[in-house]
Amino acid sequence: MSEVSVTINMARLEQLMRKIPDKAVRILHDGTDYGKYQELGTTKMAAHPFMTPAAEAVRQPFLDGLKVLHNIEDIDTFVDKVAHDAEAIAKSTVRVDTGRLKNSITVSKPEALGL
Amino acid sequence: MNAVGSALFSTLCAGTALIAKLGGTAIYNTVAYQGAAFPYVLFFKAAGVEANTSPRRVRKLVYAVKAVAQDDLQEAGEIDDLIDSLLHEQTLTVASWGTYWSARDGDISYAEPGEGGVTYFHRGGMYRVWLAGA
Numbered sequence: 001m002s003e004v005s006v007t008i009n010m011a012r013l014e015q016l017m018r019k020i021p022d023k024a025v026r027i028l029h030d031g032t033d034y035g036k037y038q039e040l041g042t043t044k045m046a047a048h049p050f051m052t053p054a055a056e057a058v059r060q061p062f063l064d065g066l067k068v069l070h071n072i073e074d075i076d077t078f079v080d081k082v083a084h085d086a087e088a089i090a091k092s093t094v095r096v097d098t099g100r101l102k103n104s105i106t107v108s109k110p111e112a113l114g115l
Numbered sequence: 116m117n118a119v120g121s122a123l124f125s126t127l128c129a130g131t132a133l134i135a136k137l138g139g140t141a142i143y144n145t146v147a148y149q150g151a152a153f154p155y156v157l158f159f160k161a162a163g164v165e166a167n168t169s170p171r172r173v174r175k176l177v178y179a180v181k182a183v184a185q186d187d188l189q190e191a192g193e194i195d196d197l198i199d200s201l202l203h204e205q206t207l208t209v210a211s212w213g214t215y216w217s218a219r220d221g222d223i224s225y226a227e228p229g230e231g232g233v234t235y236f237h238r239g240g241m242y243r244v245w246l247a248g249a
Contacts, residue, residue, distance in 0.1 A: 042235070
């Protein structure tokens, strides 16, 4: 019969748990009232999606990245990076007239948007 | 990817309840013609990526499919329900491709103010379509 002795370092465990964020959320959004019309179209104009292609482009890299993320405390940084990758894609995809829509595309934490 | 558009059009046209509700095949790809009568259904490709995970070609597409109604939110919602019954977890027959998954992934819901106090209601969904090489 073999025995295994396990010692839990509660201080270290609590220290690690404090570093793990409750949730890692970023919201990619624009700051105009007409972004949704560009994304989804109107009765007068065809859609020119820029957010959906950005989200789709980072979907698989995000899932792949989660699998190789070694430290759970890095999840917030990882989510932030993916969101900013999506932001770059959205900005390179969106149609530019005055640049107001493009310049308004940004990544925010939910609390910054009152969510 | 014109084949997917054709498949969506055929599938929607085969929905007798939808066609009856629209009063004909008022279903358009990408943009409705100017002066098209309301309500109508509009669909367009919103995104598309290659999986590139195996030698077999796999494409992951997202299509927006929505009802557009004039001053009638209820009608737009009813048409959206009919679209959903035709496309969510249903098989599309796409020429030269094997479709192995299609499902609604999110909702579309917004109002568009028009001239003269008219409001156009857009109701529909984002549909994910996975295509595999036949």
